[in-house]
Amino acid sequence: DSTKAEVREEAARRGLTVADKPDSHDICFIADGDTRGFLAERLGSAEGPIVDESGAVVGSHQGAHGFTIGQRKGLHIDRPAADGRPRYVLSIEPVSNTVTVGPRAALQxxxxxxxxxxxxxxxxxxxxxxxxxxxxxxxxxxxxxxxxxxxxxxxxxxxxxxxxxxxxxxxxxxxxxxxxxxxxxxxxxxxxxxxxxxxx
CATH class of the missing domain: 2.40.30.10 (Translation factors)
Incomplete structure (x- = not known):
């Protein structure tokens, strides 16, 4: 069994360009890192609601595939939360194309x-x-x-x-x-x- 560092050293010795490639923490085959764009191109746009925990509509989106559980940025919500704190994606329902947002504590x-x-x-x-x-x-x-x-x-x-x-x-x-x-x-x-x- 080799460690990742040992594999990188061997790749460098053999002149392979992947020796210095950074670790991937996303979908590694999307060269430009635009996961949302990649999925939208293949799945198309489908407007849907962004709702809070009570079910009240607080915004809209162009495809539930563009969100991840725990996401905070890029939500484009029309109005702030009552407590003024950031909201996070709590759930994604692909069948109804609904994204539910709420406080960070609700993610635990x-x-x-x-x-x-x-x-x-x-x-x-x-x-x-x-x-x-x-x-x-x-x-x-x-x-x-x-x-x-x-x-x-x-x-x-x-x-x-x-x-x-x-x-x-x-x-x-x-x-x-x-x-x-x-x-x-x-x-x-x-x-x-x-x-x-x-x-x-």
Missing amino acids: VTSIVCGSPVWNGPVSNGPVSNGPVRNGPAASDDVTVQLRAHGEVYPCTFEEIAGGLRIDLGRAATGVAAGQAAVLYSGSTVIGSATIVSAG
């Missing part, structure tokens, strides 16, 4: 529901964290979850539920969205993963 989640997990390794001899786990940690091991690439790691507990997995975080996370991966670790070993369905 401590519980995540995921679809069916994919476990690494063979089935272990007993339940761990309230459910059977394949090659999972011993009951005394610390389990953590990472919710986005290069993102923060959170202490957690988890249990398998009908059709999926419930993860309870040891501290609140923000910007968690359906469709993201939740990757469970025991130390530095990946024990399983699942796709996030909802968070609260």
Whole structure:
């Protein structure tokens, strides 16, 4: 196993131009970094409402695909929040093309529901964290979850539920969205993963 630094050194020795390429934290195949423009070109424009938590329309947009959970800038909201504080994207509903905004505190989640997990390794001899786990940690091991690439790691507990997995975080996370991966670790070993369905 090579570290990223070792791979970059080898690439430099071989004269590859990617040796000095910065790490990608976005969609890496969009050369100019204009994700919103890339998606709009392929999906088209579709005007929709921006609403607050009560459902009141506070603005409009040209496509829900141009927003991400936790986004604060570029919302183009018609009127400020009653408390004068910034608003953040809380949810995106692609079917109704509605973007819901609200205070930063509303982004905090401590519980995540995921679809069916994919476990690494063979089935272990007993339940761990309230459910059977394949090659999972011993009951005394610390389990953590990472919710986005290069993102923060959170202490957690988890249990398998009908059709999926419930993860309870040891501290609140923000910007968690359906469709993201939740990757469970025991130390530095990946024990399983699942796709996030909802968070609260």
